[in-house]
Amino acid sequence: MDAATLDFLTRIVDAPGPSGYEQPVMRVFRNHVEAFADSVETDVMGSVAASRNLGGSPRIMLAGHADEIGFQVRSISDTGMLYFGMIGGHDNAIIVGQRVTVHTANGPVAGVIGRKAIHLLEGDEREKAPKGSSLWIDIGVGKKEEAAALVSIGDCVTYAESMVRLQGACYAARSFDDKMGACVVAEALRRIDAAKLQGCVTAVATVQEEIGLRGARTSAYGIDPNVALAVDVCHAMDFPGADKNTVGDIKLGAGPVIARGANINPKVCSLLVQVARERGIPYQVKAVPGGTGTDANAIQVNRAGVATGLVSAPVRYMHTPGEVMDIADIDAAADLVAAFCEAVTADIDWRPI
Numbered sequence: 428m429d430a431a432t433l434d435f436l437t438r439i440v441d442a443p444g445p446s447g448y449e450q451p452v453m454r455v456f457r458n459h460v461e462a463f464a465d466s467v468e469t470d471v472m473g474s475v476a477a478s479r480n481l482g483g484s485p486r487i488m489l490a491g492h493a494d495e496i497g498f499q500v501r502s503i504s505d506t507g508m509l510y511f512g513m514i515g516g517h518d519n520a521i522i523v524g525q526r527v528t529v530h531t532a533n534g535p536v537a538g539v540i541g542r543k544a545i546h547l548l549e550g551d552e553r554e555k556a557p558k559g560s561s562l563w564i565d566i567g568v569g570k571k572e573e574a575a576a577l578v579s580i581g582d583c584v585t586y587a588e589s590m591v592r593l594q595g596a597c598y599a600a601r602s603f604d605d606k607m608g609a610c611v612v613a614e615a616l617r618r619i620d621a622a623k624l625q626g627c628v629t630a631v632a633t634v635q636e637e638i639g640l641r642g643a644r645t646s647a648y649g650i651d652p653n654v655a656l657a658v659d660v661c662h663a664m665d666f667p668g669a670d671k672n673t674v675g676d677i678k679l680g681a682g683p684v685i686a687r688g689a690n691i692n693p694k695v696c697s698l699l700v701q702v703a704r705e706r707g708i709p710y711q712v713k714a715v716p717g718g719t720g721t722d723a724n725a726i727q728v729n730r731a732g733v734a735t736g737l738v739s740a741p742v743r744y745m746h747t748p749g750e751v752m753d754i755a756d757i758d759a760a761a762d763l764v765a766a767f768c769e770a771v772t773a774d775i776d777w778r779p780i
């Protein structure tokens with residue numbers, strides 16, 4: 428990955444954007460794509476769509492969701508502790524003791540997720556993951572009024588982690604899921620060779636995927652694409668003790684993952700495999716028997732149906748503050764998506780006949 432792409436990836440991953448609070452991420456996305464897109468539009472949901480070759484046929488939609496999981500302040504106790512709700516799916520076993528950032532109108536406020544210490548837990552409490560409603564965020568004040576002067580009900584919260592390099596091309600971050608997808612669709616849009624492009628390509632950073640694929644649904648309706656690709660993370664099954672039969676033999680560093688199954692138009696899947704082979708892009712194939720839990724699901728069943736594909740990049744420890752990825756997979760995913768767009772022509776009949 429070149430330095431400019433890595434810089435964009437780092438900035439978009441580190442920008443806060445829990446579902447419904449994506450504005451800071453979208454500012455990063457918008458500023459980046461303005462340099463090479465023919466048009467950049469933000470819709471009423473907050474999703475940002477950047478297009479090239481306006482008026483071209485067919486209409487190709489690329490979707491990477493820019494939201495991340497997080498928390499939301501629900502109430503403040505008399506002693507100034509913040510009780511919170513979950514935005515998206517969390518593993519409660521890992522959230523105690525995490526450093527968090529409360530994103531307030533007046534800027535970030537640092538906090539820690541609290542629970543009574545292990546020594547004080549009794550019986551069953553020791554074995555089970557805590558309920559989210561039994562945890563709190565401690566921002567270091569002693570009174571409700573002190574907390575309320577800093578934080579408002581409804582403020583969103585993220586883990587405080589920033590992206591960090593591990594060894595080689597491996598990085599850890601709190602929200603590769605799915606800022607990396609928003610990065611890939613932007614980067615693919617930039618990399619497309621205009622001389623080879625027939626279609627109009629719209630790369631969308633979608634909102635609210637983590638709470639029900641909500642932004643992709645409205646964007647797909649508005650854009651009305653003939654063909655679409657969603658880009659998201661998928662589970663790498665190369666961690667100790669992984670049962671490959673549950674997901675497949677998916678590895679970090681072995682290239683982007685092309686999904687196959689009911690959620691995927693078979694001709695889109697075949698074309699992805701074909702362009703990967705032609706361009707020498709490494710790839711893996713994942714079998715998904717039903718609907719995927721990604722934007723591809725919402726896009727495929729929009730209007731009268733959209734020929735939809737899913738390109739993923741493997742991640743370990745999804746939905747934790749330490750998601751691990753190999754950025755070579757992200758880079759190759761952008762190449763694959765760009766090559767796919769160049770290969771799409773107006774005369775392709777996407778019906779599976």
Ligand SMILES: [Zn+2]
Binds near residue numbers: 604605637746
């Ligand atoms: Zn997710």
